Each structure stands twice: as structure tokens, then as C-alpha cells.
Amino acid sequence: LTDIARMQLEAEDYTAAIDSLRHAASLRPADGDIHLQLGKALLAQGEYACSVEALTRASEHIPADATIWHALGQAQQGAGDAAAALEALQRAQASGLQSKELSAQAGTLALQLNKFDIARSNLEAVANDDGAEVPTLCAYAETLEQAQDWRAALDVYQRAIKLQPENNGLIVRLGTCCLELGHTEAAIAALAPAAETNPDELP
Numbered sequence: 001l002t003d004i005a006r007m008q009l010e011a012e013d014y015t016a017a018i019d020s021l022r023h024a025a026s027l028r029p030a031d032g033d034i035h036l037q038l039g040k041a042l043l044a045q046g047e048y049a050c051s052v053e054a055l056t057r058a059s060e061h062i063p064a065d066a067t068i069w070h071a072l073g074q075a076q077q078g079a080g081d082a083a084a085a086l087e088a089l090q091r092a093q094a095s096g097l098q099s100k101e102l103s104a105q106a107g108t109l110a111l112q113l114n115k116f117d118i119a120r121s122n123l124e125a126v127a128n129d130d131g132a133e134v135p136t137l138c139a140y141a142e143t144l145e146q147a148q149d150w151r152a153a154l155d156v157y158q159r160a161i162k163l164q165p166e167n168n169g170l171i172v173r174l175g176t177c178c179l180e181l182g183h184t185e186a187a188i189a190a191l192a193p194a195a196e197t198n199p200d201e202l203p
Helices: 003-010 014-027 032-044 048-061 066-078 082-094 100-112 116-127 134-146 150-163 168-180 184-197
Strands: none
Touching: 003 014, 003 032, 014 032, 032 048, 032 066, 048 066, 066 082, 066 100, 082 100, 100 116, 100 134, 116 134, 134 150, 134 168, 150 168, 168 184
């Protein structure tokens, strides 16, 4: 990278950095790192289509760089191509990149694409972490429901409700799990608060 572009990136002056990196890429088109940094800068600016283009070029020059595939997946997700985004994130994982953030992103995308086994395998470790947030817990619970593992789904929804006790959507899902397990009285007790406020949401 040019010294100017590096300083611009460090200062988060992405507009100026994009101009500098585009110029650098025109001079050194085979430099994968320039395309990578350009793609990341474009991603930070929400210019997803251009980011995908730059990161795809980076992947052609440095195909084993997991950070490229991770960034490419994020850009493709931003561009609305969930299938390509999931494939890129899986390439990042296959290239050795492992993180809770990556697993959560891959799992959520897989769930959107109805690829429940992939979603469950990615979301399990993230959801089982003590710091798991409600959206991750809900996504994981949905994969368990798809597998008809109602007991495990029930446990996950209970954890989510502890974090958001006023969330009627969670209460309804908890009640549904109780019904599937044949726990009618527990389902009625769980659904009572939702019945008072949003009866149309009841199963």
C-alpha cells in the first residue's frame, strides 16, 4: 500500500483512501493486498457492489487469505446475495478463520437459506456462550425447532426470555415448544401474558 493510503485508512478517511487505492490498483493490478484494502474501504462505506468486485479480484491473487473471503461474504450479504455470501464465509472458515462473529454470520445466512444443518452447526457454539444475545439465541432455537428437538429449543427460548422478558414473540415460541412436548398446562401458563396483550400471535 502507498503510505498515503495507509494513513488515510488508519484515520478512517475512507473516501480519500478509496481514491488512493483505486489509483494504486491501476498501477499494480496484480497486488492482491491493494484490492483487499480497497474492498474493505468500500465495504465500510456501504458500496457493496464495488466492494464485491475489489474483493473478488483480491481472492484471485491471494486465494488462501481467509480475511478476504470473510470480507467478501460481508460485502455479498450487503449486496443481497445470501447464497454467495454464505459460500464465501464457508471459504473463510475452510481457510482457517474461526471466530464467533464469523460463525454467527454464517449460521444466520444458512438459516435464511433454509440450510438448517449448516445453520445449527455454526450457531451452536455461539448460542451456548454465556454472552449470547437474543437474535443469536432465537436463530439457534429455530434450527432446533426445524430438527424437532423441542426440549433443546425450549431451553434456548427460556434463556432468551430471561434477557427480554417482555418479548411476546419469545413467549409464543416457548409456548409452542411446550405444546409440542405435550406440556399443555405449562404452555397455557407461558402463553398467558401474551394472550392478554397480543392474542392474535398465539399458536
